[in-house]
Structures are given as structure tokens and as C-alpha cells.
Amino acid sequence: MAVVSIGLKPALDRMAKDVDILFDTWLKVPGDSRAKLYEAMRHAAIGGGKRLRPMLIVAACEVFNVDRDSAMRAGFAVECIHVYSLIHDDLPCMDDDDLRRGKPTVHKAFDEATAVLAGDCLLALAFEILGEKATHADPFVRAELMAELARASGPAGMGGGQMMDLEAEHRELDLPAVTRLQQLKTGALIGFCLEAACIMARIPPEHRTHLRGYARDLGLAFQIADDLLDVEGDEENTGKRVGKDAEAGKATFVSLLGVDRARQQAEMLVDQAIDHLRDFGEEADMLRAIARFAIERTH
Amino acid sequence: MAVVSIGLKPALDRMAKDVDILFDTWLKVPGDSRAKLYEAMRHAAIGGGKRLRPMLIVAACEVFNVDRDSAMRAGFAVECIHVYSLIHDDLPCMDDDDLRRGKPTVHKAFDEATAVLAGDCLLALAFEILGEKATHADPFVRAELMAELARASGPAGMGGGQMMDLEAEHRELDLPAVTRLQQLKTGALIGFCLEAACIMARIPPEHRTHLRGYARDLGLAFQIADDLLDVEGDEENTGKRVGKDAEAGKATFVSLLGVDRARQQAEMLVDQAIDHLRDFGEEADMLRAIARFAIERTH
Numbered sequence: 016m017a018v019v020s021i022g023l024k025p026a027l028d029r030m031a032k033d034v035d036i037l038f039d040t041w042l043k044v045p046g047d048s049r050a051k052l053y054e055a056m057r058h059a060a061i062g063g064g065k066r067l068r069p070m071l072i073v074a075a076c077e078v079f080n081v082d083r084d085s086a087m088r089a090g091f092a093v094e095c096i097h098v099y100s101l102i103h104d105d106l107p108c109m110d111d112d113d114l115r116r117g118k119p120t121v122h123k124a125f126d127e128a129t130a131v132l133a134g135d136c137l138l139a140l141a142f143e144i145l146g147e148k149a150t151h152a153d154p155f156v157r158a159e160l161m162a163e164l165a166r167a168s169g170p171a172g173m174g175g176g177q178m179m180d181l182e183a184e185h186r187e188l189d190l191p192a193v194t195r196l197q198q199l200k201t202g203a204l205i206g207f208c209l210e211a212a213c214i215m216a217r218i219p220p221e222h223r224t225h226l227r228g229y230a231r232d233l234g235l236a237f238q239i240a241d242d243l244l245d246v247e248g249d250e251e252n253t254g255k256r257v258g259k260d261a262e263a264g265k266a267t268f269v270s271l272l273g274v275d276r277a278r279q280q281a282e283m284l285v286d287q288a289i290d291h292l293r294d295f296g297e298e299a300d301m302l303r304a305i306a307r308f309a310i311e312r313t314h
Numbered sequence: 315m316a317v318v319s320i321g322l323k324p325a326l327d328r329m330a331k332d333v334d335i336l337f338d339t340w341l342k343v344p345g346d347s348r349a350k351l352y353e354a355m356r357h358a359a360i361g362g363g364k365r366l367r368p369m370l371i372v373a374a375c376e377v378f379n380v381d382r383d384s385a386m387r388a389g390f391a392v393e394c395i396h397v398y399s400l401i402h403d404d405l406p407c408m409d410d411d412d413l414r415r416g417k418p419t420v421h422k423a424f425d426e427a428t429a430v431l432a433g434d435c436l437l438a439l440a441f442e443i444l445g446e447k448a449t450h451a452d453p454f455v456r457a458e459l460m461a462e463l464a465r466a467s468g469p470a471g472m473g474g475g476q477m478m479d480l481e482a483e484h485r486e487l488d489l490p491a492v493t494r495l496q497q498l499k500t501g502a503l504i505g506f507c508l509e510a511a512c513i514m515a516r517i518p519p520e521h522r523t524h525l526r527g528y529a530r531d532l533g534l535a536f537q538i539a540d541d542l543l544d545v546e547g548d549e550e551n552t553g554k555r556v557g558k559d560a561e562a563g564k565a566t567f568v569s570l571l572g573v574d575r576a577r578q579q580a581e582m583l584v585d586q587a588i589d590h591l592r593d594f595g596e597e598a599d600m601l602r603a604i605a606r607f608a609i610e611r612t613h
Contacts, residue, residue, distance in 0.1 A: 127407035139468030146461025162445025169438035
């Protein structure tokens with residue numbers, strides 16, 4: 016059953032359900048004093064978010080006929096990393112946000128210590144999921160997935176990007192600097208999604224160029240769309256506080272380019288991302304649809 | 315060159331140097347705005363700590379003739395996890411400590427946001443290290459090491475134990491409850507050290523019983539010694555604030571058993587740990603020496 020035949024919206028709806036089922040299964044609340052930790056992880060993880068990263072992995076796996084179970088488990092792992100990063104990003108010492116996906120953030124609904132631990136545990140959980148034999152029969156594939164996810168999340172990936180983002184409040188960043196920051200902060204994990212599909216499909220690194228190009232352009236387009244939403248969106252639609260970047264005096268694509276040029280830039284990046292897929296047929300239609308969806312949110 | 319022939323003290327000194335060299339190599343400060351993140355990780359990681367966990371892995375690998383390079387890399391990974399846990403434990407929202415290993419804690423020397431990120435990044439880094447081919451030629455071994463470390467650090471291991479520890483301030487724990495808490499909080503990572511050696515030596519799980527018994531008893535003995543130091547030690551010797559448990563009204567082995575019985579219990583556990591090694595010859599002498607060392611600190 017090809018996901019491509021059923022369109023992106025129903026595929027996203029199905030993904031939302033499947034990811035929630037996985038979180039519900041993995042985060043059964045134990046009958047001991049760890050209950051609060053699990054409740055906090057469930058609060059952050061279940062019933063929210065676009066699940067764009069798992070969707071990307073599943074769509075990229077469609078291209079190479081990787082089986083959906085493996086794709087879903089890799090997607091679930093990357094969503095654990097994404098949710099962990101949101102919990103820690105929202106902490107009072109970081110962005111200090113009270114609202115996320117229309118609900119109180121974890122440190123508001125619980126407390127700061129629990130929020131720190133819930134994030135830590137979701138980070139570890141991602142590797143636990145990937146490490147299980149059910150993710151992929153070949154241990155080489157499991158080892159490569161874990162190594163790649165570690166690089167994408169650590170100081171040379173998302174973690175490093177978050178540090179750059181914190182430091183951005185004290186510096187005047189130009190466009191290349193903002194681009195570099197976002198390539199780490201959001202781009203590394205989006206890059207992992209395509210890389211994971213290639214690893215599972217055993218595509219050798221020298222043949223991953225086009226999909227890496229797609230991931231790079233999509234990641235930036237997606238970030239510009241996020242910046243636009245922070246300027247033009249409202250709390251009700253986005254489920255989070257808006258206008259934060261301007262308030263913090265942070266340079267973003269929108270502050271540097273202005274709204275119109277930023278939107279043009281995002282559209283150009285989406286066209287470029289789709290162009291990277293020119294050698295593929297309709298098996299890559301879902302990846303094309305995701306690229307268009309990335310900026311649709313801002314219209 | 316057998317470590318067993320040169321005694322524990324010089325082996326620990328050598329380990330301290332080797333671990334510092336690895337941290338120095340992996341945490342080269344980049345010439346961009348991530349510099350502060352790397353400085354913070356270096357501050358926490360380099361030049362301190364007993365390096366007991368890497369020593370345990372190297373000693374257990376001696377038993378099975380696993381090569382020292384593989385043992386050191388696994389030991390380095392577990393030390394990354396240990397240091398990350400200390401950074402997050404010391405945060406104001408957790409134990410709120412200003413002093414660690416005789417130096418200001420990371421959130422004091424830098425700031426809270428940087429401390430959260432430095433911990434997160436060390437956690438990811440542990441998996442990056444294990445995932446590299448240099449850790450072990452066999453991808454099955456790499457995958458098993460990563461999966462095992464993820465279980466030991468996550469909600470069913472150290473992370474869950476830390477939650478229990480936070481909750482312990484609001485509850486009256488009895489001895490079985492404190493034992494269970496510590497088996498997760500400190501025991502899981504010590505258990506990983508022995509498990510990692512077995513994975514690298516390809517010892518099948520059904521033949522790991524004795525080493526798992528050793529790890530379990532050693533972990534508890536080590537924790538009792540830590541509790542005794544918190545009561546009897548001083549800031550100068552321990553490099554950290556003491557008397558914290560009593561201040562927080564937390565049940566510990568010492569508060570439940572009293573100092574004398576707690577020390578007897580630790581000694582009995584060390585004897586038991588060593589007894590688990592009875593089938594091994596002098597190749598396990600370093601593991602025996604580590605067990606004795608675990609409680610020597612309290613005399």
C-alpha cells in the first residue's frame with residue numbers, strides 16, 4: 016500500500032495516531048515513584064505536534080521500499096528527540112515558555128526538575144528504541160542509525176545549534192550566521208530523517224547527495240516558515256507564544272530579509288528541494304508534498 | 315601488559331590521565347558561538363572524579379582479554395553519561411549545588427541554560443562515541459553497547475532513579491524502597507560497566523550471572539559509602555557540599571541503619587561482590603581491588 020496514493024493530509028492523520036500509540040505503549044506509567052516522570056513525558060509527547068519528522072522518514076523510506084515498521088520505529092525515535100528538545104527549550108532558563116501545542120509546558124504542568132528529567136529520559140529512550148532488534152534485523156543498520164542520531168542531536172548538531180541560538184541574543188548575526196545556526200538547530204535532525212532512510216535502504220553515502228540536498232533546502236524553508244509564523248501567527252493557531260524572536264532581539268530570516276523576501280526565499284528553497292528529487296518518480300511524491308506543506312502553514 | 319600486575323592506585327592514575335586526554339580530544343573548542351558549550355563540558359568533565367566507571371569496564375575487560383582500546387572507549391562513553399548526570403543533578407531545580415569536585419558547578423561557572431545543554435550534549439556524545447567503528451569492529455557489539463547504555467541511562471535506569479530520588483523528599487522510604495531507588499540511580503550505570511565487558515567479550519547472557527551479582531553488590535556498597543561520606547566527610551575531602559541528605563530529610567542507608575550498621579552492611583556487600591568472582595583467577599584481581607576501594611574511601 017503506497018502512502019503516495021492517499022495524499023499527505025490522511026498520511027499525517029494516520030502518522031499522528033500511530034506515533035501516539037507508540038508513545039502510549041513505550042510510556043506506560045509504572046506503579047512506583049517514577050510515575051510523575053512518565054506522566055510528564057506523556058504530557059509532552061502525546062496528542063500534539065505535526066509529526067513532520069516521522070512523516071519525513073516514512074516518506075523517504077517509501078522511495079526505497081523500506082518496510083513501514085522499521086521506518087516508523089526510526090521516526091518514533093527522532094520524535095522522542097524532537098519532544099525532548101522542546102521540553103528543554105521551554106525551560107525558564109532557556110526560552111521560558113508557558114505554552115506549547117496549546118497546553119502548559121512540562122515545567123508549568125509539573126515542575127522544572129521533572130521537566131529536565133523528562134527531556135533527558137526521552138533522549139535516552141530514542142536510542143533504546145533504535146537499539147532493539149525489532150527496529151532492523153541487521154545490527155549494522157541499527158548501529159549506524161544510533162551513531163547518526165547521536166551526531167545529529169549532539170554538540171555538532173542540534174545541541175550545538177541551541178547553544179548558538181542562546182548566544183544569538185548577545186550578537187548581531189548576519190544571514191550566513193543565521194543559516195549556519197539553523198542548519199544545526201533544526202537542520203541536523205531533518206537531515207537525520209533522510210539519512211536514516213538511506214541507511215535502512217543501504218544507499219551508499221556517495222549516492223545520498225540529492226536527498227541530502229532535499230533535506231538541507233527543506234530544513235531552511237521550514238525554519239523560515241517558523242520565523243514567519245512567529246511574526247504573523249497568533250497563539251491560537253500555533254499553540255505557542257508568538258513574537259518571541261523580536262522580543263528577544265534575535266536575528267531571524269524574517270528580521271534580516273523582511274516578510275516578503277523571506278517568504279520568496281522559502282518558496283525558492285521548496286522549489287529547489289523538489290528539484291533535488293527529479294531522478295525519482297511518483298515514489299517520491301510524498302516527499303514533494305511534505306516540501307510544499309512546509310511553507311503552506313504560513314499562508 | 316596486565317593492569318592487575320601494577321595495582322589499583324597506579325591504574326586509577328593512568329585512567330585519570332587517559333580519560334582527560336579523551337575528553338580533551340573530543341571536546342576541542344570550536345571557533346564559533348558554540349565555544350561556551352564546549353568550555354562548559356570541559357569544565358565539568360576534565361580533571362576530576364575517580365573515573366571509577368571506566369576503571370570498572372577496563373578491569374572487567376581484563377578478565378576476558380578484550381582489547382584496551384575498545385574498553386577505554388566504552389569507559390569514556392559511560393563517563394560522559396556520568397558527568398552529564400552530575401551537571402543536571404547540580405542544577406538549582408534539582409539538588410542546587412554550587413560545588414562539585416572542588417570547583418564551581420557548571421551553572422555557577424557558566425549559567426543554567428548552558429548547564430542544561432552541556433548535560434544534554436554529553437548524553438548524546440556517549441552514543442556518538444560508542445557508534446564509531448573504532449569502538450569495536452563488529453556492528454552487533456556496537457549496537458548492543460548503545461542499546462544497553464540507553465536502557466541503563468533512561469527512565470528504566472538512572473533517569474528513573476533520579477526521579478525516585480526527587481520524590482524521596484516527600485515520602486518516608488523504607489530499606490527496600492531505598493535499595494530499589496539506588497539500584498536504578500547508581501546501580502544501573504555500574505551494571506552497564508560489567509555488561510559492556512560481557513558484550514565486547516561475547517559472553518552469552520546466561521553466563522553473566524556472577525558478574526551481574528558483582529555489579530549489584532558493588533553498586534549498593536558504593537552507594538552506602540557515598541551516604542557515609544555525606545554524613546562523615548568534609549567539603550575539603552569530598553570536593554562537594556556534605557550533609558545534604560539529612561538537610562533534605564531524605565531517607566538513606568545511613569539514616570535507616572545508623573552509621574555502624576551501614577558500614578557493616580557495606581563491608582558485607584563488598585565481601586559478597588568479591589565472592590561472585592570465585593570462579594575467576596588473578597585476571598579478576600583488579601575487580602576485587604575496585605570492590606575494596608569502593609568502601610575504603612570512608613575510613
